[in-house]
Amino acid sequence: MTAVNSSQTGGTFTRVSPPGKQRNGLPKTTARRRARRSLRRHWTLYLLMLVPLTHLLIFKYIPMANGVIAFKDYNVVQGIWASPWAGWKHFQAFLANPQFWELVNNTFLLSFYAVIAAFPIPIILALALNEIRQGLFKRTVQMVTYAPYFISTVVVVSMLIMILSPKVGLTGHVFGFFGVEAVDLLAEPGYFRHIYVWSDIWQTAGYSAVIYLAALAGVDQSLYEAARVDGATRLQKIWHVDLPSIMPTAVIVLILAVGNIMAIGFEKAFLMQNPLNLSASEIIATYVYKTGLLNADFSQATAIGLLNSVVNLCLLVFVNFIAKRVTGNGVWS
Amino acid sequence: MSLIRDTTGTGPARHTTFPDPDTSRRFPFLRRTPRRVQETKVDRIFLVCTYLLLLTFLAVVLLPLLNIVASSFSAPTAVTSGQVLFWPVDFTLRGYEVALGNPQIVTGFLNSLFYTVVGTFISVVLTIALAFPLSRRSLFGRGPVMGVVVFTMLFSGGVIPTYLVVQNLGMLDTRWAMVLPQAIGVWQVVIAATYLRTMIPDELYEAAQLDGCGDLRFLWKVVVPLAKPMIAVIALMYAIAQWNGYFDALLYLRDADLHPIQLVLRNILILNSEAAGGATDPTKMLERRQMADLLKYSLIVIASVPVLLIYPFVARYFTKGIMIGAIKG
Numbered sequence: 001m002t003a004v005n006s007s008q009t010g011g012t013f014t015r016v017s018p019p020g021k022q023r024n025g026l027p028k029t030t031a032r033r034r035a036r037r038s039l040r041r042h043w044t045l046y047l048l049m050l051v052p053l054t055h056l057l058i059f060k061y062i063p064m065a066n067g068v069i070a071f072k073d074y075n076v077v078q079g080i081w082a083s084p085w086a087g088w089k090h091f092q093a094f095l096a097n098p099q100f101w102e103l104v105n106n107t108f109l110l111s112f113y114a115v116i117a118a119f120p121i122p123i124i125l126a127l128a129l130n131e132i133r134q135g136l137f138k139r140t141v142q143m144v145t146y147a148p149y150f151i152s153t154v155v156v157v158s159m160l161i162m163i164l165s166p167k168v169g170l171t172g173h174v175f176g177f178f179g180v181e182a183v184d185l186l187a188e189p190g191y192f193r194h195i196y197v198w199s200d201i202w203q204t205a206g207y208s209a210v211i212y213l214a215a216l217a218g219v220d221q222s223l224y225e226a227a228r229v230d231g232a233t234r235l236q237k238i239w240h241v242d243l244p245s246i247m248p249t250a251v252i253v254l255i256l257a258v259g260n261i262m263a264i265g266f267e268k269a270f271l272m273q274n275p276l277n278l279s280a281s282e283i284i285a286t287y288v289y290k291t292g293l294l295n296a297d298f299s300q301a302t303a304i305g306l307l308n309s310v311v312n313l314c315l316l317v318f319v320n321f322i323a324k325r326v327t328g329n330g331v332w333s
Numbered sequence: 334m335s336l337i338r339d340t341t342g343t344g345p346a347r348h349t350t351f352p353d354p355d356t357s358r359r360f361p362f363l364r365r366t367p368r369r370v371q372e373t374k375v376d377r378i379f380l381v382c383t384y385l386l387l388l389t390f391l392a393v394v395l396l397p398l399l400n401i402v403a404s405s406f407s408a409p410t411a412v413t414s415g416q417v418l419f420w421p422v423d424f425t426l427r428g429y430e431v432a433l434g435n436p437q438i439v440t441g442f443l444n445s446l447f448y449t450v451v452g453t454f455i456s457v458v459l460t461i462a463l464a465f466p467l468s469r470r471s472l473f474g475r476g477p478v479m480g481v482v483v484f485t486m487l488f489s490g491g492v493i494p495t496y497l498v499v500q501n502l503g504m505l506d507t508r509w510a511m512v513l514p515q516a517i518g519v520w521q522v523v524i525a526a527t528y529l530r531t532m533i534p535d536e537l538y539e540a541a542q543l544d545g546c547g548d549l550r551f552l553w554k555v556v557v558p559l560a561k562p563m564i565a566v567i568a569l570m571y572a573i574a575q576w577n578g579y580f581d582a583l584l585y586l587r588d589a590d591l592h593p594i595q596l597v598l599r600n601i602l603i604l605n606s607e608a609a610g611g612a613t614d615p616t617k618m619l620e621r622r623q624m625a626d627l628l629k630y631s632l633i634v635i636a637s638v639p640v641l642l643i644y645p646f647v648a649r650y651f652t653k654g655i656m657i658g659a660i661k662g
Contacts, residue, residue, distance in 0.1 A: 035473045035474065037473075038471065038474070042469070042471070042472055042548060044547060045465070045466040045472060048466060048548075049462065049467075049478065051459065051462055052462050053463070053478070055517055056482065056517060058502075059498065059515075060490070061485075063489065063490030064488070065490070065494075066493075066494030066498065067491060080497065124386075128386050131380065132383060132387070137384075141391050143648060145391070146648055147394070150573055150640045151637055151640070152576070152578075152595055152636065153577065154595040155598065155633055155636055155637050158599075158603065159397060159401055161602060162630065162633070163397055163401075168404075168414075170396075170418075172415050173418070206394070233375050233379070234376045234379045234380065235375075271603055288491070292493040293584065298493050298497070301492070301493045302491055305491030305492055305493060306490075306491060308491075309488055309491060312488075313487055
C-alpha cells in the first residue's frame with residue numbers, strides 16, 4: 001500500500017510541475033502512470049508474486065551475497081560479515097594447488113567427452129524411428145529407450161556397480177565367455193570416463209531423441225513427395241531432407257550442451273568415485289564438496305565454486321551470443 | 334494444416350497422379366499402377382538394417398534392466414554365483430521380504446513419499462503463484478521480474494553459501510531442508526508462464542475482470558481448471574526430481590531417520606555399509622553375504638517402483654512438457 005501512495009504523490013508532483021519540465025519527463029511520467037494503474041489494478045497479483053520472490057531472495061540471492069566469504073577468512077564464531085577480509089588469498093591458493101590442473105583437466109575431459117559422444121546417438125535413434133511404420137515395435141522401442149531417463153542417479157550407479165561387478169555381474173559372464181580374468185572396471189581410472197559417459201548416453205538417448213522426433217514430424221511433406229518423385233532412396237531422403245530439417249534443433253541442443261560444460265553434475269561423479277579411480281574421477285564439483293563440507297574449509301570451497309560459476313556464466317553468455325548469430329534467436333532472451 | 338492432412342494416411346502423396354479419373358475409366362488396365370513407388374532392393378536392405386539398429390538399441394537399454402529385475406527375484410545362491418542372466422533362477426521373493434523387514438529401508442521409503450508429496454505441493458503452488466502474474470501482459474514490471482527469476486538459472490552462489498543460509502535458518506536436520514531450498518525450478522516457471530500466456534487469452538481475463546472477478550478468484554476458478562494438463566506436467570517434473578534426488582539430503586541431513594530412500598540405497602549399495610559382522614560360523618557368514626547381494630538387487634527395484642508405476646503417464650505428459658518448453662517465452 002505504501003508503494004501505491006508514493007507513486008500517487010509522484011503523479012501529483014508531475015501534474016503541478018511547469019510544462020517545460022513535464023515535457024522532458026514525459027516517458028517517465030507515462031511509465032509511472034502505467035505502474036500506478038497496474039499496481040491499483042493488480043495489487044493482489046503483486047502480493048501473490050511476493051511469496052515466491054521472497055523464496056528466491058532467501059534461497060538464491062542471499063547465497064550469492066554470501067559468496068563474499070570467498071574473499072574472507074570465514075569462521076563460525078564471527079559469522080559471514082564480521083569475519084576478517086582475506087582478499088584474493090583463496091583464489092590464489094586454489095590456482096597454486098598441486099591438484100588444480102588435474103581437477104580442471106578431469107572436469108573438461110569428462111564434459112567434452114560427454115557432449116561429443118552424446119550428440120549423434122539420439123539423432124541416429126530418431127532418424128531410425130522415423131523410418132519405420134507406426135506400430136507396436138516402434139512404440140515399444142520408444143517407451144523402453146525413454147524409460148531410463150526417469151531412473152535416479154543413485155539407482156543407475158548402483159546398477160553399474162552390480163552389473164560391472166566381476167563376481168556377480170553380467171560382465172563377469174562376458175569375461176568368462178572369452179576366458180579372460182575378470183577385472184573390476186570401476187576401480188580402473190582409465191575406464192572411469194567411458195563408463196560415466198556411456199551410462200549417461202544409455203540413460204538419456206531416448207529422452208533426447210524425442211526433441212528430434214518432434215522436429216522430424218514437422219517436416220513439410222511435399223519435400224518427401226518431391227524426393228520420391230525424383231527417385232531418391234531412403235538413405236538419400238535422410239541425407240537430403242531429414243538431416244537438414246533437424247539441423248537447427250541439433251545446433252541449439254549442441255550449443256546448450258557446450259554452455260553447460262562447467263556445470264557437469266556432482267551427483268554421478270561423486271557416486272562413482274572410489275579411492276582407486278580418484279585420479280580420473282575427482283572433478284571440481286566433488287572437490288568443492290569435500291573441501292567445504294568434509295574439511296570445513298568454507299572460504300576455500302566458496303572461492304572455487306565462485307570461480308566455476310563465473311566461468312560458467314561467461315560460457316553461457318558467449319553461447320547465447322553464438323546461438324543468436326546462428327539461429328537469430330537467443331536461448332533465453 | 335499439413336499435419337492434419339498427413340494423419341489421414343493415404344493422402345494424395347501416395348498416389349501416382351498419372352491416370353486421372355477420365356483416362357482410367359477408358360483404359361482400365363492403367364488403373365493397376367502401383368499405389369506406391371516400388372521400393373528398390375537397396376531400400377529394402379536399408380530398412381532391414383534400420384530394424385536391426387533399433388533392435389540393438391532396444392536390447393542395450395532393456396537387458397541391463399532385465400538382469401537387475403531377474404536377479405532380484407532369484408535365489409540368493411544363484412545370484413552370488415552369477416547364474417542369473419535375464420530370467421529369474423529359482424524364483425523367490427526372499428530379497429523383498431528381507432528388504433521390507435529392514436526398518437532403515439521402510440523409513441527411507443516413507444520419508445521419500447513424504448518429501449515427494451509435500452515438496453511437490455509446495456513447488457507447484459509457488460510456481461503457479463509466480464507464473465500466473467508473469468503471464469499477464471498488463472502487469473507492470475513483469476520483464477524485470479522475469480529477469481530476476483531467469484538469472485538464478487545462470488548464476489548461483491554455490492553449494493557452501495546456500496548451505497550457510499539453510500544453517501542460519503535452523504533447517505539443518507529438519508524435513509524443511511528437503512522441501513524448501515530447491516522448491517522453485519526456473520525451467521518450470523518458464524514453461525508455466527508460457528503456457529498460461531498462450532492458453533489463457535487476455536480477452537478471457539479482461540472479460541472476467543469486467544464482470545467483477547478479481548485476480549485471485551480468476552486464478553482459482555478459471556486458470557487452475559483450464560491449466561490442469563500443464564499443472565500435471567510440472568507436478569510430475571517436480572515429483573520425479575524430488576524422488577530421485579539425494580544431494581540435498583547428503584548436504585543437510587545427518588539424522589538417519591530423516592534420510593530418503595535414495596540415500597539409504599547409496600549407503601547400503603555404494604558404501605557397502607551393511608558389513609556382515611556378528612556371525613563367526615562360516616556357513617552363516619556365507620549365507621549372510623549372499624543375502625546382502627540379493628538385497629541390493631531388490632533394493633534397486635524398490636527405489637524405482639514408484640517412478641516406474643507412473644511412467645506411462647509421465648511419458649505422455651513429459652513429451653508435451655518438452656514441446657511447451659520448446660515454444661519458449
